[in-house]
Amino acid sequence: MKRLLTFSFVLVVLFASAQENDETTIRKLYNTALNDQQGYKWLKVLTDIGPRMSGSKEADEAIATFQNIADSLGFETYLQKVKVPRWVRGEKEVAYYTSDGKTFQTNATALGGSVATPAEGLTAPIVEITSFDQLDSLNGELNGKIAFYNIPMDPTYISTFFAYGSAVKQRWAGAVEASKKGAIGVVIRSLSSSVNPYPHTGSMTYNGADKKIPAIAISTLDAEKLSKAYARDKNLEFFMKTSCERKDSVYSHNLIVDWKGSEKPDEIILTSGHIDSWDLGTGAHDDGAGSMHAFEVAYLLMENKLRLKRTLRIVFFMNEEFGLDGADVYAKKSKDEAVNHVIAMESDAGGFTPRGISISAPDSIMAKIKDLRGLLEPYGIHQFSRGGGGADISKIYAEDLVMIGLRPDSHRYFEVHHSARDVLANVNARELEMGSATLAALVYLLDKYDLTAR
Ligand SMILES: [Zn+2]
Incomplete structure (x- = not known):
């Protein structure tokens, strides 16, 4: 019995010292x-x-x-x-909208991989899209227009990575889906978890698109303003100008x-x-x-x-x-x-x-x-x-x-x-x-x- 007790004691001491060693090492x-x-x-x-x-x-x-x-x-x-793709941004993007004869500048960035607008820029009325279901239901309304995706990151997720995941489709596939509906350009709400003046870029695809249309992101603050302006004036015109370009892979x-x-x-x-x-x-x-x-x-x-x-x-x-x-x-x-x-x-x-x-x-x-x-x-x-x-x-x-x-x-x-x-x-x-x-x-x-x- 005594021997068993001693043995158990030794085991406990050994275990405790291994634990202590780990604690010390980690410290x-x-x-x-x-x-x-x-x-x-x-x-x-x-x-x-x-x-x-x-x-x-x-x-x-x-x-x-x-x-x-x-x-x-x-x-x-x-x-x-x-071997990696090479895409260059070119000149600083210009984007604004005009409503009631007034011009409102937006903070914009081309999305990674986007084609450029024509050299003189692109001007067209917009259609605001707040969900992909709404996009599916459109029939000709986007013809010759700019699709304005305004899908916020859902603020109720505790991990913002899930909120990002729920909203990132507008950036990744927004141009492909809008071009199928006749759009000539895309503006997305930046994937940002607060309302702020900074545009956020990120990669996009043209896989599955018949034609490549240019895509930009505007800041969440500008997206909110644009949405309000659009609610008042459905005919407002948006201007975007980018000179980004996909080069040969290196x-x-x-x-x-x-x-x-x-x-x-x-x-x-x-x-x-x-x-x-x-x-x-x-x-x-x-x-x-x-x-x-x-x-x-x-x-x-x-x-x-x-x-x-x-x-x-x-x-x-x-x-x-x-x-x-x-x-x-x-x-x-x-x-x-x-x-x-x-x-x-x-x-x-x-x-x-x-x-x-x-x-x-x-x-x-x-x-x-x-x-x-x-x-x-x-x-x-x-x-x-x-x-x-x-x-x-x-x-x-x-x-x-x-x-x-x-x-x-x-x-x-x-x-x-x-x-x-x-x-x-x-x-x-x-x-x-x-x-x-x-x-x-x-x-x-x-x-x-x-x-x-x-
Ligand atoms: Zn990363």
């Missing part, structure tokens, strides 16, 4: 992040390069810059060639950074973000923040001498915004080379205060990952929900792969997303660093306790 990771703010410093380097549209020299410069930094830290790096790169594991170097734990951005801001949140989160995981582990058993791989994906080309190439090469990913993480939801993670994993592993919550709750990480990891890593999705997406607070994200407000001044260094430390802690724990499905 150190957060301390390093908050003290050094290395990710934030790197984000400044990245955003100082400027906007990083796919195919631009700034996008390539960003890749070269971070390859140099990773090399100087002693990691293995290599580039993966990716070659760019994904950047891959490896830190070889000490015991199982062939098993890959991947962290990632995308290095390309839209051009109105400098892609500080989307996805400079996520790229720095992913990269800083390596820095935080290294600074604390926590080499993983498995290989830590950071991927800076190219061209998430305009077709996921980098992710496609990475997935194809990984398949060809039989790369053994065991965990894949992505951060592409901004650099705001992290609230938790979304996880896709087999049930047995899922339960064990959820057991880690107690270790992260002191840092405000509460949400451990089922869900995808992100758009780029979705290309290497497998049922038995552990996939994790960082879930920062989303309330402000769509006020900056794809707009001139997506700049470093709108990233809080502490909030950003909390995200990096959270991913580093997770990577450390998942590797230590072998919480990999394969």
Whole structure:
């Protein structure tokens, strides 16, 4: 009996000290992040390069810059060639409407991928569309007119990503659908979660369209004003002028950074973000923040001498915004080379205060990952929900792969997303660093306790 008691005591002590060790280690990771703010410093380097549209020299410069930094830290790096589309905005867009002989300017931006208007611009009456059901019911009313999509993001969603998802069709497919009904141009309400004067760009498609009509977004504030003016005057005329253009595709790169594991170097734990951005801001949140989160995981582990058993791989994906080309190439090469990913993480939801993670994993592993919550709750990480990891890593999705997406607070994200407000001044260094430390802690724990499905 005495022996049994002693044995139990030893077990309890062992368990408690493992727990204490984890608590201490995790504390150190957060301390390093908050003290050094290395990710934030790197984000400044990245955003100082400027906007990083796919195919631009700034996008390539960003890749070269971070390859140099990773090399100087002693990691293995290599580039993966990716063919990307190139679209240029041209001159600043002009858009206004006239009603009762008066002119009202709007803040506008061409949508990514749009064709230009004729050189002298395009003038036509508008038809306001507030739902896709309404669009379906139109019969000839759009002939020769400009379709004005005014579908707000539903403010009642708690995660603004769902609100975005519910409204994004007007941007992505608005031109295709309107052109089928005879429209000659498209104006959409910006996908922004508040009423503000900033236009938000983003990608659009012409797939399935007989003719390509130009598309712009106006600010939510201008959309509200235009809607009111239209209610008073159904004959008001809208003018839009853009000179954007799709150029030939060019070659760019994904950047891959490896830190070889000490015991199982062939098993890959991947962290990632995308290095390309839209051009109105400098892609500080989307996805400079996520790229720095992913990269800083390596820095935080290294600074604390926590080499993983498995290989830590950071991927800076190219061209998430305009077709996921980098992710496609990475997935194809990984398949060809039989790369053994065991965990894949992505951060592409901004650099705001992290609230938790979304996880896709087999049930047995899922339960064990959820057991880690107690270790992260002191840092405000509460949400451990089922869900995808992100758009780029979705290309290497497998049922038995552990996939994790960082879930920062989303309330402000769509006020900056794809707009001139997506700049470093709108990233809080502490909030950003909390995200990096959270991913580093997770990577450390998942590797230590072998919480990999394969
Ligand atoms: Zn993004």
